[in-house]
Amino acid sequence: MSGANHGKAAKDDHEDNNLRIGGKGSTDLKWLSALEAPLRVTGLPWLERDGVYRRLPVNPSHAIRPEVDRLANYTTGVQVRFRTDSPKLYVRVKLAAPYSMYQMTATGQCGVDCYIGAIGDQRYINTSRFDFAHAEYESVLFDSLPRQMRDITLNLPLYQGVSELHVGIEPSSEIAAFPGFPVGKKVLLYGTSITHGACATRPGMAYPNILSRMFPLEFLNLGFSGNAQGEPELAHIISQIEEPGLLILDYEANTPSTERLRESLPEFIRIYRQRHPEVPILVISQIRLAREVFDEEQASRREERKRIQREEVGRQRSAGDRNVHFFDGALLLGDDPQDCTTDGIHPSDLGYDRIAKTLRPVIADLLKAIIEQAMGRDEGK
Incomplete structure (x- = not known):
């Protein structure tokens, strides 16, 4: 056997069948x-x-x-x-x-x-x-x-x-x-590349997909990587989706400027409210980034944008809209987020798992009435 053929045979002998492309024919x-x-x-x-x-x-x-x-x-x-x-x-x-x-x-x-x-x-x-x-x-x-x-x-x-x-x-x-969803409402998630799913190793590990395994509703991922700028055009289009049960807004990181975030958030909510006056809206601020430990300016900018969103939600609630809520995205990755990303920005599978588990009780609380009503109807059949 030649050296080249011997090398090929050795490679074949030690190849892991579980790593073969395609699998069995x-x-x-x-x-x-x-x-x-x-x-x-x-x-x-x-x-x-x-x-x-x-x-x-x-x-x-x-x-x-x-x-x-x-x-x-x-x-x-x-x-x-x-x-x-x-x-x-x-x-x-x-x-x-x-x-x-x-x-x-x-x-x-x-x-x-x-x-x-x-x-x-x-x-x-x-x-x-x-x-x-x-x-x-x-x-x-x-x-x-x-x-x-x-x-x-x-x-x-x-x-x-x-x-x-x-x-x-x-x-x-x-x-x-498929027998269908017990709850006929949808959860809509509008956001950045993190909502979109970068950098999950496989589709099921994007946090909207993880959440979809936790709740008896259809989840719609409206993440647009690098391009969720809170445009009014998107607010109009998203408002056309029928049977919403919850709208999540997680687009802070893609806004071109802090001032643009300040302008876009109330306008987005206003447009959505024209069609859906009672649907819960959850505003989530940005996660902590790895470099913030070394970059005080970036950490300060995130805190400022978080404050803008929290205050806007407060204004909406003071004006009578009690179905608008805020969640601090700095909590999503837990106390120590350093090893929760792939590139310092986008979550790894570990990071996405933490995001989903952190959001689960928040979303469950916002959907509680919808789920209980739907389950009650099923039990009464």
């Missing part, structure tokens, strides 16, 4: 488009009208900046839900473009991950594996589970558009519709 599978029943796509309020994986309308009522228009095609927060007894589950994904981000994993930008279980009891099982040089891939999510009916949730890529998505199951298996 997909033979004799039945493929279904995620856009067709009984599969259900959530997180896209204009899907029924426009028929594409896009978080804002194709033809919005108000003009949006080109950067926001581009980011609206990224499928962060989008989920595919269904039930099946198939022992195997595969995905075929056609992306708008291949992996391209130095600060995010390929699985975070372009991957699909899978959770099994009903709402509130969803357990992670796997993430798609693929050659990140290509914009199309097929991958196994599981292939040898016992045959029994399971609730499936697929989280779509955080930082890439999806042109097509198909689910592959064993041909003889049953597939059924």
Whole structure:
């Protein structure tokens, strides 16, 4: 055996099968488009009208900046839900473009991950594996589970558009519709790259997706990385989403200036209130950044912006709107946030887990009446 061949054989002998691209080959599978029943796509309020994986309308009522228009095609927060007894589950994904981000994993930008279980009891099982040089891939999510009916949730890529998505199951298996959310309201999150999901290692670890596993409602991720400037146009468009249960505003870090934040926040709330006078609004200030330990000016700027938001919420409440609330984002990463980010700004999976767990009781309190009312109706049936 030549030295070159011996080296190749040694590499093959020691290769970890669990790290192979794609997983086992997909033979004799039945493929279904995620856009067709009984599969259900959530997180896209204009899907029924426009028929594409896009978080804002194709033809919005108000003009949006080109950067926001581009980011609206990224499928962060989008989920595919269904039930099946198939022992195997595969995905075929056609992306708008291949992996391209130095600060995010390929699985975070372009991957699909899978959770099994009903709402509130969803357990992670796997993430798609693929050659990140290509914009199309097929991958196994599981292939040898016992045959029994399971609730499936697929989280779509955080930082890439999806042109097509198909689910592959064993041909003889049953597939059924997702039973629906017990609470028919939606949680809307408008914010920055942190809301968007940078730099989670896989889609399910973005904090809106983590929160979606904690509550019996649909979550809509309206994070626009680097471009959530609190524009009135976005307030008008977001106000068109039907059945809101809660609006979260977490866009401070993207505002061009402190003065712009001071102007945009009351205007955003005013516009939203024209359509939804009673929906709770939660304003969240920015998280603490790693460099603030060494940069007093940056820490001071965050404190000033926090004060502006807290005071604006206070003014709204003093004027009679008791459904506007404020939360100090400096608390989101806990007492020691130093190791909670990937690049000093964007949370790691640890950081996102802390954000979701910190927000959980806050959101639960704001949604308490809605959840109790809906659960009471279900029990009375």
